[in-house]
Amino acid sequence: MFAFQYNTSKIEYNLIKSKRKTISISVDSKGNVLVKAPLRLSDEKVLELIKNKSSWIEEKLLLVQDTIGQQQERQYKNGETFYYLGNEYVLKIIEDTVKKRLSVNIYDDKLVVTIPTSKADFIHEGIGNETIIKLAIIKWYKQMAKVKILERVNSYENLFAKKRGPVIVKEQKKRWGSCSQDGTLRFNWRIIMAPEYIIDYIVVHELCHLKYMNHAREFWNLVESILPDYKIRKEWLKKNGIMLEL
Incomplete structure (x- = not known):
């Protein structure tokens, strides 16, 4: 430093x-x-x-x-807002006396977390409702991210001669995505909160590393040939990336 x-x-x-x-x-x-x-x-x-x-x-x-x-620290209570694919949803928590498992779904403009009234399967010493709800939302985000990111990779991968390796969606503190020498693609699950056109930019960016393992002019030319407006998407991510946090 x-x-x-x-x-x-x-x-x-x-x-x-x-x-x-x-x-x-x-x-x-x-x-x-x-x-x-x-x-x-x-x-x-x-x-x-x-x-x-x-x-x-x-x-x-x-x-x-x-x-x-x-940016204010999110509260895992009714009325808090969360982003999914660039849209804002209001958290609604429902206690259900019948359900035995906690679930997370989107209905209209609501992010609905349904939690068993007993919470017997979720209660641990020192863990309260907000922590349970937060963990459930993060788990749901990760599940949705795996599906969406793989969908977007499949949409673009035929544009590249070199075949990709596996797609891994994981926790990454400092990167939105990465591509290793063997073609393995890794993505930060938090990008599921961004608009789809931003997810596409991150996916295309990493796929372009299959050909250029650097950020030289040739690399950016390749990105631009696929996404002519990539600079706008890149700038959005720079300005709004901090909002893709929990």
């Missing part, structure tokens, strides 16, 4: 050097500053170039802080 002072702010950044030709600076939805630079550039020269972008970095960091400030 590197840092420098700009006005009254201390700006910290992570530096990654590789066999690239240009320097890039990005600020993610959590306020992490990442700098990618060519191996030939000294740390001092990198810092000089970063300082030239200080105003832009500070502006992005302030925007992230505003977004985080507006």
Whole structure:
């Protein structure tokens, strides 16, 4: 971790050097500053170039802080709102005396969690209703994500000569998706909260790594050939990614 002072702010950044030709600076939805630079550039020269972008970095960091400030911790109670495929749903909790298993479904504009009145199968020492409901919603999100993401992968994979490996939907703290050398595709289950056109962008992005395991110009040209408006989708994810949290 590197840092420098700009006005009254201390700006910290992570530096990654590789066999690239240009320097890039990005600020993610959590306020992490990442700098990618060519191996030939000294740390001092990198810092000089970063300082030239200080105003832009500070502006992005302030925007992230505003977004985080507006985001409130979700409550797992009636009336709370949740996102699914870019649409907002109001949580409705129903206690059922007949059902023996907890269930999560969408009805109209409601995310309905039906919970057995006895909750006998779910009660553990120290775990309350809100925790039970949260775990149930997360489990449901993961199930829906596996179905939707595989559907979108199947929709685009025929555009690529190289065959993909397995599709894995899992918990990923820092990535929306990844593609390994053997073609295994991994996706963050949280993207099920985003609009489908954003899911498509993430899926196409990772499929393009089957051909280019980097983010060189050729890679982005390939993405653009499939999704001409990919820059709009990419920008949406940068601005709104922090909202895809629970």
